[in-house]
Amino acid sequence: MAGTVSSTKTPPWSLCTEPAVFHDKRTGRHLCRDHFISDVESRVAETIRGRRLIVPGDHVVIALSGGKDSTALLMILARLLPALEGVTLSAFTIDEGIHGYREDTIRSADELVKKYRLTHTMISFPDLFGGTLDVFLEGREPEACSICGILRRKALNVGAERAGATKLATGHNLDDEAQSVFMNVLRGDLPRLLRDSGSDSQGRFIPRIKPLMFISEKEIAVYLMLHGAWADLPECPYAVHALRGEVRRMLAVLESKHPGTMLHLMESRAQIEAHCDGSLVAEPMRHCAECGDPCSGEICQLCNLKKTL
């Protein structure tokens, strides 16, 4: 699996005479509406097949924020579902309690699951942690993404467990993945670089899958627009504080000047992964002294964080 990132075969549809809706700078392809949609869907199908992300009998629960990525993920998985033997799909939404941001995305998540008739559950930070993210972050805005990340990780695991799922699907796209690779390099965190590849959960949690990991943010936007599902939803108000924001802008410029940059970052991770024996990633299997959750230290990050909230 590692090392196989994408293929750039000469596509038979480059001769199509329909008006193009998308120009892929990296491959030079101009795609019409139908060919663009089937190209995106078949690349997701290929990622699922090639990496064995979903196997017959799986119950896949989507972490549906109601934003662009998870909306596209749900639409594409629902389209591919008939070809996936005996696979059940459901969704859950985490309400972190971010005023002026979450209300719209939750409404949009709700409409989507109704349309696709999926089982949908809600999980809120107040239920799980006794307060909203807004309250926890007062005066700690610069730490927003790391605090939210720790709380969300727990919420994601609880959501997947409550749903009785065998796989937890998130909407991470190519841009997100390339940013993560770059950020982990900037931080000098090679173990995390490899853990983020998605192949690792060491059987401790319900495995996470990222079926859109090779689909760019731009492609997701076009896919949604072509389905009339585009909505200009607000950005998370805390994102401005994150290193990710800077990396995101930098990579967008690089990708535009040098198409393929993001895929090359993914390729770098795959190559490092292929040459590692696993000792970098493997952590001693321990349990948190306070909550019992699997963790690498004495006390898990969540229990440590809770003391400061």
Ligand SMILES: [Zn+2]
């Ligand atoms: Zn065409």
Ligand SMILES: [Zn+2]
């Ligand atoms: Zn703990």
